Structures are given as C-alpha cells and as structure tokens.
Amino acid sequence: MAKRIKIGIVYSYDENWIGGTYYYQNLIQSLKLLADNRKPHLIILSNDPSSFESIQAFNYPFITYRELNKTPSFFKKCLNKLFRIIFRKNIAKKKVNYGIDVLFHPTEIQIPNSIEKHLYWIPDFQELYLPHLFSEDYLNFRKKTQKELLSKDNNILFSSNDALHDFKKIYPNAKSKTYVVNFSVFHPNYSNIDIEKLRIKYKLDAVPYFFSPNQFWKHKNHIIVLKAVKKIKENYNYNIQVVFSGKEYDHRNPVYFDDIQQFVKEHNLQDNIKFLGFIDRGEQLCFMSNSLAIIQPSLFEGWSSVVEDAKAMNQNVIVSSLNVHKEQLHSQGYFFDPENEDQLINQMVYFLQNSIKKPEFNYNSQLHLFGQKFMDVISAIN
Missing domain, CATH: 3.40.50 (Rossmann fold)
Known part of the structure; x- marks a missing residue:
C-alpha cells in the first residue's frame, strides 16, 4: 500500500x-x-x-x-x-x-x-x-x-x-x-427543529420573512436591506419582516452594529427587523430553509458560504450581482446591484407577491x- x-x-x-x-x-x-x-x-x-x-x-x-x-x-x-x-x-x-x-x-x-x-x-x-x-x-x-x-x-x-x-x-x-x-458546505441535521418553536424562542411574529445570515461586518452591506424594508413599508401594504443572524461585532468598525440599530430605531422598523445574534448552526439553517428567500447583499465575497448554504438546501437567494455570485449561481439567483435598494425592493416584492418555485441544485453530487x-x-x- x-x-x-x-x-x-x-x-x-x-x-x-x-x-x-x-x-x-x-x-x-x-x-x-x-x-x-x-x-x-x-x-x-x-x-x-x-x-x-x-x-x-x-x-x-x-x-x-x-x-x-x-x-x-x-x-x-x-x-x-x-x-x-x-x-x-x-x-x-x-x-x-x-x-x-x-x-x-x-x-x-x-x-x-x-x-x-x-x-x-x-x-x-x-x-x-x-x-x-x-x-x-x-x-x-x-x-x-x-x-x-x-x-x-x-x-x-x-x-x-x-x-x-x-x-x-x-x-x-x-x-x-x-x-x-x-x-x-455540509449541513448538520436540522430536520428535527420546529420553525414555530424557533419563532417563539426568538419572539418573532408568525409572518413570512426573509433571512440574512452574515457577520455584522460593513462589507456585508446590511444597510441596503434596511433601506429597502423602509421603502417597502412606506409604499406597499405588506407586513414585511427580515431576520438577521450573525456575530454583532466588527473589530475593524466597532460602531457598525450600533449604526445599524440606530437606523432601525430612527425609522421605526423594530417590528420589521429582527436581530438574533450568533445562533446555533442548526437553528440558523432551519430559519434559512423556511424563509421566503435568503438575502445575501454583500459588497464583496471570495466564494460565499451563504450562497452555498442556499444551494445545499435548494433555497432561493436574492443576491448582490457580484461576479463571484454569478460564478456560484449561474442563472439560479435573483440578482440586484448592491448599491441600488430599488433593485433589491423589486426582488423582495416579487417574492412577497408570488409563490416562487424552489430551485434544484443537485447539491449532493x-x-x-x-x-x-x-x-x-x-x-x-x-
């Protein structure tokens, strides 16, 4: 041998x-x-x-x-x-x-x-x-x-x-x-986690939601999601909810999460934006799987693990139009300019107005x- x-x-x-x-x-x-x-x-x-x-x-x-x-x-x-x-x-x-x-x-x-x-x-x-x-x-x-x-x-x-x-x-x-x-990416088994119990645990409203799992680093571009939710709330009759998970600290920009929270407070988005912090991996995947879609708004990625998570569970992902995201998803993503909240709004409203079929990535192979x-x-x- x-x-x-x-x-x-x-x-x-x-x-x-x-x-x-x-x-x-x-x-x-x-x-x-x-x-x-x-x-x-x-x-x-x-x-x-x-x-x-x-x-x-x-x-x-x-x-x-x-x-x-x-x-x-x-x-x-x-x-x-x-x-x-x-x-x-x-x-x-x-x-x-x-x-x-x-x-x-x-x-x-x-x-x-x-x-x-x-x-x-x-x-x-x-x-x-x-x-x-x-x-x-x-x-x-x-x-x-x-x-x-x-x-x-x-x-x-x-x-x-x-x-x-x-x-x-x-x-x-x-x-x-x-x-x-x-x-x-490999996923731990999360099939035994009840999404309704998770909603109760994290005090979330029982309404359809988008999920955005990213560390709170500035280049992850959370702010564009908040701006989009603000405009949707002002111009559409939807009870919209976006749930974020991820460690709420950026050593390069320690006030970043404080600024995010301040935006939510100033625009009265507390009922629409929920921050879960760094949560159990299985719980995170359960939230991702049961969302209307995953939102990945990043300004830059090397090879996005969030996108790979979406592919692994055959989940829709609304994603910034980076070359690397196109390399990962080809035509199976809902793309938007990461500096244009109106494009993001169009994609989010599309999911709110329609029942969207889940993609098939054949990820096991x-x-x-x-x-x-x-x-x-x-x-x-x-």
Missing part, C-alpha cells in the same frame, strides 16, 4: 471569522467521503487545543492533533532560564514538522517550520476593492505576505476563478503555481468534489 500522504492544517475555531472555521470543517467532511486509500492523514495544528473539539465530532479516521506554541513544562522553563544565563539567549524553538508532506494555511499565518512544501490559501482580495475597511498596517502586511509567494516554488489555492482573476490582475508576472477549488479536487492539488504538489 502506498504511503498515506500527511497534510498539515493550521486551524482554530473562531466565531469572529466563522466562514474560515466552516471552510476547514467542510474540507474535512469532504475528505472523509474519499475512498480510504485516497484519504490523507491530517495533522491539525492549533494554538488553541479547545478548537480540536469542533473537528473531533466528524470522526475522520486518520487524524492527529498538535498544539502549537505549547506552554513549556516547569523543567523546560528552568532549562531555558539556565540557557539564558549561560549563553544569553533562549533555547531555539523546535520547528514544526510531524512528518507533514504539505502544510495548508492562509498566506497571513506564518509558523516556524521545516516543512518544504506549502499550499497557501488566499480566499479573496477584498482589500483591492474596499481598502478603506482595512488599516494601513494590515494592508501593508497583506501585500507583503502575498508578494512573498510570487516565485515558481510556491503554490496558491483560490476558492473561485474570480479571486484567481484578481490575483493575475495584481501580480501579472507571478510565477507561482495557482489552483482553484470551489468549496462545498457536489459534496465529494471539494475533497477530491483538493487532493488533486495536493498530488500535483507532492
């Missing part, structure tokens, strides 16, 4: 970037669908060992967990102190290896290692389109880490052809090897492709 390839994955469970967390979880679940002889051995590397619990539930058969920057034992602390006294420096940190053949991680994460082959992940180039949402220091750091990957010896993974197009536009002379692998194509890339590197 051929040697099982070992892939290192730098991982942490992070509610502030839950999309990244879900990405790795979905990858592992897709790899689990591969034939046993093609499944890699995964070495999960994390600074936070509590993160391992969120992966252990998947029961992946070939997996090892390693803690990075592990707190040294009392003996090692004493030895290090003695070493500093004698040689005036710390003992050199042991470099990460663990027999890893290929290390997979985002470009911005750098760890001491002696692993020759890396697969770097660049999810998107949001900073190219919305630089005002980033600090100058972070923009410089991001540019620096990207420029370090432009030689022929480096391998870069993108989640969309749209992101690869941006990379080629920014770095036309890059010699790095580039790959595109669209990710798929896509679930194994994430892991399969990822391993094609790993094989090309290794």
Whole structure:
C-alpha cells in the first residue's frame, strides 16, 4: 500500500471569522467521503487545543492533533532560564514538522517550520476593492505576505476563478503555481427543529420573512436591506419582516452594529427587523430553509458560504450581482446591484407577491468534489 500522504492544517475555531472555521470543517467532511486509500492523514495544528473539539465530532479516521506554541513544562522553563544565563539567549524553538508532506494555511499565518512544501490559501482580495475597511498596517502586511509567494516554488489555492482573476490582475508576472477549488458546505441535521418553536424562542411574529445570515461586518452591506424594508413599508401594504443572524461585532468598525440599530430605531422598523445574534448552526439553517428567500447583499465575497448554504438546501437567494455570485449561481439567483435598494425592493416584492418555485441544485453530487479536487492539488504538489 502506498504511503498515506500527511497534510498539515493550521486551524482554530473562531466565531469572529466563522466562514474560515466552516471552510476547514467542510474540507474535512469532504475528505472523509474519499475512498480510504485516497484519504490523507491530517495533522491539525492549533494554538488553541479547545478548537480540536469542533473537528473531533466528524470522526475522520486518520487524524492527529498538535498544539502549537505549547506552554513549556516547569523543567523546560528552568532549562531555558539556565540557557539564558549561560549563553544569553533562549533555547531555539523546535520547528514544526510531524512528518507533514504539505502544510495548508492562509498566506497571513506564518509558523516556524521545516516543512518544504506549502499550499497557501488566499480566499479573496477584498482589500483591492474596499481598502478603506482595512488599516494601513494590515494592508501593508497583506501585500507583503502575498508578494512573498510570487516565485515558481510556491503554490496558491483560490476558492473561485474570480479571486484567481484578481490575483493575475495584481501580480501579472507571478510565477507561482495557482489552483482553484470551489468549496462545498455540509449541513448538520436540522430536520428535527420546529420553525414555530424557533419563532417563539426568538419572539418573532408568525409572518413570512426573509433571512440574512452574515457577520455584522460593513462589507456585508446590511444597510441596503434596511433601506429597502423602509421603502417597502412606506409604499406597499405588506407586513414585511427580515431576520438577521450573525456575530454583532466588527473589530475593524466597532460602531457598525450600533449604526445599524440606530437606523432601525430612527425609522421605526423594530417590528420589521429582527436581530438574533450568533445562533446555533442548526437553528440558523432551519430559519434559512423556511424563509421566503435568503438575502445575501454583500459588497464583496471570495466564494460565499451563504450562497452555498442556499444551494445545499435548494433555497432561493436574492443576491448582490457580484461576479463571484454569478460564478456560484449561474442563472439560479435573483440578482440586484448592491448599491441600488430599488433593485433589491423589486426582488423582495416579487417574492412577497408570488409563490416562487424552489430551485434544484443537485447539491449532493457536489459534496465529494471539494475533497477530491483538493487532493488533486495536493498530488500535483507532492
């Protein structure tokens, strides 16, 4: 039997970037669908060992967990102190290896290692389109880490052809090897969750609703939905309700959610706009499945997990007309200009006035492709 390839994955469970967390979880679940002889051995590397619990539930058969920057034992602390006294420096940190053949991680994460082959992940180039949402220091750091990957010896993974197009536009002379692998999403079972009980739990009116699940980051463009609801309330005789879920904090813009709440208050939309916060994943999916449609109004995406969620449950999605959204949905989305609330209103009113047939994405056939194509890339590197 051929040697099982070992892939290192730098991982942490992070509610502030839950999309990244879900990405790795979905990858592992897709790899689990591969034939046993093609499944890699995964070495999960994390600074936070509590993160391992969120992966252990998947029961992946070939997996090892390693803690990075592990707190040294009392003996090692004493030895290090003695070493500093004698040689005036710390003992050199042991470099990460663990027999890893290929290390997979985002470009911005750098760890001491002696692993020759890396697969770097660049999810998107949001900073190219919305630089005002980033600090100058972070923009410089991001540019620096990207420029370090432009030689022929480096391998870069993108989640969309749209992101690869941006990379080629920014770095036309890059010699790095580039790959595109669209990710798929796996859903926990939520069929046993009663939507009516959820309505009671979260004190929602028993009326048809739209659902918009996004972290409260400014580029997610919640404000256009609020503006659309305001106009619909003023000009149409509908008891409209939009329900939002997602962590209500943006470290880049700490007052963003406060501004959103203020808009709701100023325009008396408290009965029309409901904020649930960061909720259980199964509950979120139940809300999505039972909505009139999912609204994804983002100003920028790399490969939208919200859109993939909609596809996985054969749900309609009213979506901003980004190239990447068109790449994901083709003709099976209801598109609008993300800076034009009137176009969004037209789509929302269409759903309020009509009984819209659910799309059919045949998503089950896509679930194994994430892991399969990822391993094609790993094989090309290794």
